[in-house]
Amino acid sequence: MKYDNPELIEALASEYVLGTMVGAARHRFEALQRERSDIRKAVWRWESRLGALCAATQPLQPPRKSWRAIENRIWPQAKGGVWHSLGFWRTWSALTSALALAVIFMVAPVTQRSGPDHIGLIGEASAPLWLISANLQTGEVSARAVNAEAADVDKVFELWMLPVSGNPISMGLLPVSGESTQRSLPAGLLALLKQSKGLAVSIEPAGGSPTGVPTGPVVHTTNILAL
Amino acid sequence: MADQQKELEVLLASTALGDRNAFQTLYSNTSPRVYAVLMSMLSDKATAQDVLQDTYVKVWSRASEYHSERGEVLSWIIAIARYRALDLLRAANRRQSFEQQAMAPQALSLSATNDFSDLLQECLDGLAQLQRRSILAAFINGFTHEELASLEKTPVGTVKSRIRRGLARLRECLEQ
Numbered sequence: 051m052k053y054d055n056p057e058l059i060e061a062l063a064s065e066y067v068l069g070t071m072v073g074a075a076r077h078r079f080e081a082l083q084r085e086r087s088d089i090r091k092a093v094w095r096w097e098s099r100l101g102a103l104c105a106a107t108q109p110l111q112p113p114r115k116s117w118r119a120i121e122n123r124i125w126p127q128a129k130g131g132v133w134h135s136l137g138f139w140r141t142w143s144a145l146t147s148a149l150a151l152a153v154i155f156m157v158a159p160v161t162q163r164s165g166p167d168h169i170g171l172i173g174e175a176s177a178p179l180w181l182i183s184a185n186l187q188t189g190e191v192s193a194r195a196v197n198a199e200a201a202d203v204d205k206v207f208e209l210w211m212l213p214v215s216g217n218p219i220s221m222g223l224l225p226v227s228g229e230s231t232q233r234s235l236p237a238g239l240l241a242l243l244k245q246s247k248g249l250a251v252s253i254e255p256a257g258g259s260p261t262g263v264p265t266g267p268v269v270h271t272t273n274i275l276a277l
Numbered sequence: 278m279a280d281q282q283k284e285l286e287v288l289l290a291s292t293a294l295g296d297r298n299a300f301q302t303l304y305s306n307t308s309p310r311v312y313a314v315l316m317s318m319l320s321d322k323a324t325a326q327d328v329l330q331d332t333y334v335k336v337w338s339r340a341s342e343y344h345s346e347r348g349e350v351l352s353w354i355i356a357i358a359r360y361r362a363l364d365l366l367r368a369a370n371r372r373q374s375f376e377q378q379a380m381a382p383q384a385l386s387l388s389a390t391n392d393f394s395d396l397l398q399e400c401l402d403g404l405a406q407l408q409r410r411s412i413l414a415a416f417i418n419g420f421t422h423e424e425l426a427s428l429e430k431t432p433v434g435t436v437k438s439r440i441r442r443g444l445a446r447l448r449e450c451l452e453q
Contacts, residue, residue, distance in 0.1 A: 064444040067356070068415050069363045070422050070437075094347050099451055101352025103416045105393045107317050109309035116312075116326050117304060120333045125297075216368045222331070223338075236324040238369045257339035262364040 053082060053089070063092035067100050080261040119234070123222070126231055166192070170249050170274045173197065180224055180251075182209070184274070186244055189235040195225045201253050208254045210264060211239070212247040212271075217263050224251060248273045281306075285350035293340035300340075304333055307351055311358045318362045318419040328365065332358040359419070366419050400450035408443030411436060 053059060065071040066079050083090045166183035173179030179198040184191040193209060201207055207226070210218035219242065225231045235243060250271045252264035259265050285306065291299030311332060315325040335357050347353045393401065401409050411429075414420050422440070426433040 060448065061441055061445065064448070065441070068412065068440070068444065069359065069419050070415050070440060072367060072421055091346065097356040098348025098352045099448065100416055101348060101355045102394065102397050103413060104310050104314050104351070104355050105397075106413055106417055107310075107313035110313040110316055111309050112312040112326060112329055116308070116329050117301070119326075119330050120304070120337075123330060123334050124337050213368065217364070219364070219368050220331075222334070233330075234327070236321070236327040238321070238324055238365065239327070242369065257335055257342070262360055 053086070056088075059089055059092050060096075063089065063096045064100075067093060067096040077263065080263070083261075084265070123231060123233060126225070126229060166190075167277050168274050169277055170272045172249070172251060172270045172272050179270070182249060182272075182274075184243070186240065189237070189240045190232065191221065191235055191243075192230055192232040193222075193224050194230040195228055198224065198226050200226045204256045205253050205266070206256055206258060207269075208252050208258050208264070210250045210252060210268075211243055212250055213242045214245050214247060218250060220259060220262065221249070223254075223258050243274075246274065282349050282351075286345075289336075289340050289343055289350050292337060293343075300337055303336070303350075307354055308333070310351060311354055314355060314417065315358055315362055317417045318359070318366065324365065325362075328358060328361050331361050359416075363419055396451065400447055403450050404443050404446055405439075408439055408446070411440050412443050412447070415440065 053062075062071065062079055066076065071079060079089075083093060166185050168184045168186055170182035170184075171178045171180075172182065173196075178196045181194045181196055182191065183194075198207065207224040209221040209224050211221050212218055219239065221235075221239075222231065222233060248271055250264070250268050252259070252268045253266040254264070255266075285303065288299045288303040288306070292303055308329065312325060312329055315328050315332075316322070319325045319328065332354065336354055339357075343350065343353055401413075404412070407429075411425055414425060414428075420428070422433050422436050425431075425440075426436045429436065
């Protein structure tokens with residue numbers, strides 16, 4: 051398809067923004083947006099035109115907990131418990147791959163009430179970059195930067211779930227420099243995670259993938275292991 | 278409308294500079310609109326709230342990327358939210374329960390109550406009823422061509438051309 055016809059670009063941009071462009075066509079058009087400023091601008095114009103259609107719905111106040119959750123994700127606060135204790139993480143960092151399984155079995159009894167029941171280790175076992183822990187009953191997922199440092203300037207690490215079929219699904223940006231993040235997965239995502247093929251990490255522009263799928267190199271993959 | 282846009286632009290600019298209070302005010306002023314769209318698309322409170330969180334985390338981290346060419350601040354935020362919701366809908370194949378969704382009849386009669394600007398209302402009124410209904414249902418509910426065709430018991434090709442013609446007409450009218 052030739053993309054030098056302004057009317058065609060307008061038509062494609064309108065279908066992209068409306069959401070009726072799906073699958074491979076949508077991915078191709080997202081790639082074109084990264085390459086062509088005229089296509090990006092056509093999309094922006096349609097976002098503006100169609101965005102006004104949101105007035106077709108009556109405003110709906112989100113629950114207070116939504117704002118608190120946003121605050122917690124942007125400015126994570128230190129919380130108590132074994133997963134946040136300095137001693138635990140010092141111990142973890144010092145362990146080698148040979149001891150990793152032993153650690154998992156030591157931790158499991160302590161956290162059996164509401165702690166993680168699955169774990170994903172990203173990086174070398176002897177020097178993990180991140181530890182992803184998840185409770186697949188409650189949907190609580192936390193990511194802890196063990197040895198991970200910031201990517202290049204204006205770049206971030208983004209975590210992806212690899213569903214059995216379809217595109218990777220973002221699980222948010224990964225923390226760096228000893229920080230941790232926590233989130234609660236909705237039921238739909240949780241069901242996908244339970245059946246997923248694993249996790250992947252890609253390098254993305256600041257703020258995360260602009261398209262909803264990995265746009266930068268995938269630098270790590272890992273499996274999710276049951277504790 | 279212009280005053281509201283100006284106020285949101287100031288709040289977003291302050292957010293880009295790391296002003297948490299401005300970000301919270303921006304959230305308070307825009308989230309009811311964003312949440313309403315997400316609930317219409319996702320039909321599930323937990324998922325809509327999760328996408329709402331994702332949206333505003335992105336707004337916080339990408340506030341500096343906004344510029345006037347992106348259109349109104351609210352439209353920019355709505356776009357972030359809708360793309361995320363569309364990804365989830367398509368990935369999870371939400372429409373597995375589509376056939377029994379009680380929301381479908383409502384979805385196709387959305388334009389009964391709204392708060393459109395005079396120009397947008399005029400341009401929507403200028404569309405054929407089916408064009409207006411299909412465009413609104415795709416935008417507000419995230420329906421695909423196939424889903425709309427199933428709802429309207431119309432061939433997919435008819436729905437595609439109806440929407441394409443409707444969007445072109447909408448653009449012509451809004452740009453006059």
